[in-house]
Amino acid sequence: MGRSYGGRVLAAMTLLGIPAAVLVALAAQLLFQLQAGRAELRGIRTDGLHPELDPDAGLPEAAAGALLPLATALAALAQVLGLGCLLLAALCGHLGAELARGPGPGRSDWFLYDCRLLRHSALGLFCCGVSVYLAALAIYALLLFEIEAGAAAASILGSGALILVAIMTHTLFRAVQATRRGLRELPPPSSEDEPARSSEDSKAGCRAQPQQDEETETPVGAVTHQGSHF
Numbered sequence: 734m735g736r737s738y739g740g741r742v743l744a745a746m747t748l749l750g751i752p753a754a755v756l757v758a759l760a761a762q763l764l765f766q767l768q769a770g771r772a773e774l775r776g777i778r779t780d781g782l783h784p785e786l787d788p789d790a791g792l793p794e795a796a797a798g799a800l801l802p803l804a805t806a807l808a809a810l811a812q813v814l815g816l817g818c819l820l821l822a823a824l825c826g827h828l829g830a831e832l833a834r835g836p837g838p839g840r841s842d843w844f845l846y847d848c849r850l851l852r853h854s855a856l857g858l859f860c861c862g863v864s865v866y867l868a869a870l871a872i873y874a875l876l877l878f879e880i881e882a883g884a885a886a887a888s889i890l891g892s893g894a895l896i897l898v899a900i901m902t903h904t905l906f907r908a909v910q911a912t913r914r915g916l917r918e919l920p921p922p923s924s925e926d927e928p929a930r931s932s933e934d935s936k937a938g939c940r941a942q943p944q945q946d947e948e949t950e951t952p953v954g955a956v957t958h959q960g961s962h963f
Contacts, residue, residue, distance in 0.1 A: 742825075743826055745852075746822045746825055746852065749822050749856065752859065753816075753819040754815075756811065756812075756814075756862050756863060756866060757816055757819065759866065760808050760809075760812035760862070763866070763869060763870065764808040764812065766873065767869075768805065800872050801876065803872060804872035807865050807868050807869035808866070808869040810862075810865050811863075811865040811866035813862075814858045814862030815859065815862045817855075818855045818859040821854060821858070822855050824851075828848075849909075853905055856904065856905065860898070860900070861901070863894075863897055864897050865894075867890045868890070868891065871886065871887040871888075871890035871891050872887065874890065
């Protein structure tokens with residue numbers, strides 16, 4: 734028997750949260766490396782402490798001083814986007830799992846279907862975070878290696894970021910279509926207060942019945958009263 738719609742969504746959110754956590758860790762590592770490079774450009778330089786930041790091996794200090802703040806900002810943005818994706822995935826997964834423990838079997842499925850905008854936002858945040866991280870990594874490679882190797886690495890990483898943006902757009906479009914098809918697989922929504930609603934409906938029916946009896950008795954009484962006058 735195939736897994737339900739809610740089970741597949743929870744598995745997908747779990748699989749999305751793992752690379753989002755990896756992205757956060759990689760962005761934090763790159764951020765600290767760029768911070769060390771900025772301190773190196775400010776004059777805190779010792780022989781052999783950071784041999785990879787040799788000014789003869791990469792860009793001039795003026796260009797490096799202009800690109801380092803940009804790379805640092807991109808790394809911080811990638812970390813924030815990864816954290817946002819991780820929090821949205823954890824929130825949707827936790828609430829969906831809690832609703833799956835309830836009495837209604839379809840409550841979790843309908844909740845996860847209603848939260849499809851949050852799930853698509855989490856996927857978009859992850860893809861944007863990876864693209865921004867690749868851009869920051871391209872700048873770091875341009876600063877770290879020689880001019881030729883750095884330019885080649887930056888070109889490859891920049892192309893990868895652009896391709897990832899195109900893949901993200903296509904994936905989100907397919908996700909919207911898949912969510913619409915998944916609506917047919919959902920069971921009808923079940924509510925816990927159906928007995929309460931039925932009791933309320935029965936009470937309302939009982940209240941309406943005496944009112945109808947009074948309305949029918951009123952014309953009959955009027956007719957008998959007119960007949961007595963004749």
